[in-house]
Structure formats: C-alpha cells, structure tokens
Amino acid sequence: MFQWVHQQTNRLTLFSGILLAIAFVSYFLHYHALQQSALITATIIAGVPIALKAYQSLCMKAFSIDLLVTIAVIAALFIGEYVESAVVTFLFLFGAYLEARTLKKTRSSIRELTEMAPQEAIVKRNGKELTVSVEEVEEGDRVIIRSGSKIPVDGSILTGAATLNEAAVTGESVPVKKKQNDNVFSGTMVDNGYIEMTAEKVGEDTTFAKIIELVEEAQESKSKTQQFLDKFANVYTPAVVVISALVFLITRDLHLAIIFLVVACPGALVIGAPVSNVAGIGNGAKKGVLVKGGDVMDRFSKVDTLVFDKTGTLTKGKPEVTDIKTFQGYGVNDVLRLVAIGETLSEHHLGQTIVTEAKKRELPMDSSPEDGEVIKGNGIRAIVEGTPLLVGNKALMKAEHLNIPNNVLEYAIMQEKKGNTAIYAAIHGEVVAVISIADQIREDAIPALHELRQHGIQKIVMLTGDNRHTAELVATTLGLDEFHAEQLPADKVAFINKLQKDGHIVAMAGDGINDAPAIATADIGVAMGEGGTDVSMETADLVLMADKLMQFSHAYSLSKATMRNMKQNMYFAVGIVFVLLLGVLMGGIHLASGMLIHEASVLLVILNAMRLTRYHRQPKTQEPPAVLQPA
Known part of the structure; x- marks a missing residue:
C-alpha cells in the first residue's frame, strides 16, 4: 500500500490539480455542490500520501513536516475550510515534486559519473x-x-x-x-x-569505481551544521504542535492555530544544509576533487595553515637520476643493478626512480631481494644476491653507524646544493656510491599557493625527508613560511600536533605511505590521487585526482563558498519563518498563501544551493611573484 501510493504520488498530484481546476470553474458557474465535492476529493487524494509519510515518520519516532500538514488539513476539513485544505495539500505535493526535480539536478555529478x-x-x-x-x-x-x-x-x-x-x-x-x-x-x-x-x-578496486563510491558516501554524509539542524527539527516540529495548541487555547481561534501550524514548518531550514553540501561535493567531483563528506567541507573552510610534503606534492613526483658516482672501485651499472633490485621493495618515488633508471639501461633484474625491510622516511635494507645492501639518506647511514668518507660527503653536498637529492648506497657496511636524483617543482605550485594565501591561508610549511640544501632551494623558490628537512614520519606527526596545540587548523598534503600518519593526524588530510599510494588516498579527507595544486586552491575556495551558501540558506529560512509568523499575527497570511510562500522558500533555498554546481573560483587580479625554477 505504502509503496504503491509513493509510486503514484506524481499522478495523485496531477489528479488533485485537475480537481482544483474543476472546483475553480464550478465556483464561477455557481455549481456549489460540485465545487465542494471536487475540493473534498482533491484534499483526500493529495492528503493520503502526506498522511502516510507522517505515519511512517511517527513509526520511526520522528516528527516530520508531513505530520504538521496532516494535522492542519484534518483541522481545516473539520471547520469546513475546504478551499484551503485542498490548496494546501496540492501545493505541498506539487512543491515536493519540484524539490525532487531540482534536487536531482544537484546530484547530476554522480549520475554523470555512473x-x-x-x-x-x-x-x-x-x-x-x-x-x-x-x-x-x-x-x-x-x-x-x-x-x-x-x-x-x-x-x-x-x-x-x-x-x-x-x-x-x-x-x-x-x-x-x-x-x-x-x-x-x-x-x-x-x-x-x-x-x-x-x-x-578490476571491479570495485578500480580508481573510477572508488571515485563513484567516495562521491556517493560523501553526498550521504552530514556536516556538523546539518546534524545540528536534524536534531533541531526533531525538537522544533513537536514544539510547533504544542505552540499551535496554546494559540488555540488562548485565542479560541482554530483557524489561526492551523495557519500557525503550516507557516511554522521548518522545511527550508531543514533542507538548506544538505542541499548545499550535495551541490558543493558534486562540483568538486566534476573538477577532479573528491571531498569525503559534508563535515570535511566544514572543517576545510576553517583551515588557516597548510603543510606540504615535497616530493610528489610540491614537486612533480617524476624525478630522474641525474648522476651516479661510485667509490671503492665499484662499477656504476653493478651498483645500480643491485640497488634497483633492492628498491623493488619500496613504493617511494625515489626508489622507483632508481628502478626506472636500471630498466632504461636494460640491466638484468631477474632476481628478487632475499630479505628486506623498508625503513619509512629513510630508505631500505635488503640482501640482494647474497650481498648486504643499505640504501637511503644520510640519516639512515648515521643510524646504522656507517662512516661516510669526507670525499663522498663533499660530493653529496655539492649535488644537494644543485637541487639534487643524494641517495647513499652501502655494500657490506661500506658506502660505495651516491645516486643523485632531481625533481622539478610543479608548474602550478606558485600560482596555486599564491591563490591559497589570497583566499585566507595564513601559513604554508614544507616537511620533507629530503636533505636541507634541496629543501631550502624549493622553499625559497616557492616563498614558503617555513621548511623542515630530513623529517621522519613521526617528526611530521609531532610538528602537526604542535601546530594544532598552538591553535592552528591544519591541512596536510602528501602522496606517499610515509605521509599517511601526518595526513591522518591533520584536521584535513589531502592526498595526491594520480601519483599517490592507496594508503594516503584512503587516509585522506580530500583527494586531488589530477595531482594539480590548482585543484587544491579550487577545493579550498569551494569549501568556503559551500559554507557561505549554507549560512545564506539558514538565514533566509529563519527569516521567512519570522515574516510568515508576523504576517499571521497581522492577519495578512492565510493557510493557502502561507503554504505557497513556504514551498516557494524551499525552492529558493534549493536554487541558491544549485549555484554551487557551476561554481568557479574567482581569479585574483594580483599576480604571483615571478620566481625561477631550481637548476
């Protein structure tokens, strides 16, 4: 029964409208009996789906707007206000139809994705x-x-x-x-x-399937504002019933109490927050930004401090081996082959760069590490073809108490000052090579960071496991407020904790497994989707699918626009309720006109939210400072 009525609601709305038209014509032709019959029948036809929804809500111990309308309509029939009962039920159903059609457009992004x-x-x-x-x-x-x-x-x-x-x-x-x-x-x-x-x-594991799943989950999730409004509505709706009853007891005017019941419906207030969230998240999905929920939009809009990893985030994440220097009489290709086999253990950009270089030189890599360990943020330890191998940064060499000869150290520092990352390779506990790897800063990094500052970001920090010389060069080029080099995953987490204790709302952006703890710790975690690891993407609150920092800028300005839109809807909804109540007290608002204004306010709230589906961040007139790429 319930399902059939729900499926036929649009037809019932149409029949109700036709009966209203018949009643209207009958009034001018002075067919009073036909007019009354048409109005009562229209009320019943349109009132049944409203009453059933009210009953279903009561069964779930929820007080819905449908309940208020049902009470008002029954009371209107009781006092013989057939015109108003028929008009109210028709307008309510027709308004619900228009809302559904309009809301469907705000969800167009998920439909297009599917x-x-x-x-x-x-x-x-x-x-x-x-x-x-x-x-x-x-x-x-x-x-x-x-x-x-x-x-x-x-x-x-x-x-x-x-x-x-x-x-x-x-x-x-x-x-x-x-x-x-x-x-x-x-x-x-x-x-x-x-x-x-x-x-x-394949299947649900593909990137595209995960995008659809994430967007669907995000559009169903609620912001804190929306959660508050849901709780508010559960208290507000029964309160309206009680106040309407008090109005009747005080004034003995049942008609006035019914009007009060209708105009006090919190429809626009309840729908204002979720529709803004859905539209904002949909806009992000179209632009390649996955926002994992309305609460993320809320928190992201309050962020004042950004923390970035370097490799793969501020830089392109496509580094290349620029030089290999060997010592102690070892051959370049011999060392590179062993190191590349060891680095097959790691997902880190630098390790994969070494593997790529070995493949480019067509070095045989048939064997696999016999034993190995990835030391997060530092490098790898492995046994390759019976050879003990240690590959990583200077901190790893020191942690393993390996001596770095002065000539090796001087060469590594010289390479770092040129903007390279120096990777040390040790065989049998002896440093035998330095592999130099260089990465380029993303083309959109400078304008994106400039836009982020203009939209409200106060502080930008870089945390990297790379050496101090390379980190300083990148930080200076990008005009960052702070940088901290040679950072382990635990160091990044500790730094973010310190920022939070100092009162900052922090967003952390990264792409590697070693960034996942910091991404999880920050108020907002941001992952680079195309080049990022599954761990960082799953941990993050927000994923940039194209690895474009301009998407970061768009997402940040979109979060602020979404929260502005939500507040506009709330203020408008509350204002409309006050205006309607004032109109009732002054005798200028009746039952039908009150319902018409109420439904119009709901539609206006939805249309306002729909503007977010076409939102584009506003370009700033001030140009970012001109800087040069590091050599």
Missing part, C-alpha cells in the same frame, strides 16, 4: 579476442582498447600508444599521451590510438 562507467571490455584469451562484461575482466587479463573506446579497468600499457581524455578521473579534459609501461585508469577515453594493457585492478 554513466561514464565502461560496460564492456575486449580481452585476449587463448589467442582469441572476446567481448565480455566489465565485471568478468580478471586481474592479469590482456585488455585491448581501440580509438573511441573507454578503458574498462586499471592497469599498465603493454604495447601501443594513445592519446587519452582522463577527465572522468582527473577532471582535466586536456588530452594526455600514454605509451608503454604508463598507467591508465578505468573510465578514461582513448581519443585516438591503440593500446594493449594488463588488467591490474
């Missing part, structure tokens, strides 16, 4: 090409994607090259060229080209 999801894949099995459902693709499958097709799963390219539109994942519509060994993501489109790839993440 529509972008690929449905089929072409896989090569036993030498044959098969078209299968995307759910049937298995890890390790060889997947074929031709021009104009969507990539069905996450993986890496085996053969071929193509230009991809990655807007579905990153929010950036600029075509990206992909070649052999590059990673590609589900939901992205091959504009032109041909590739064959290995399926590495």
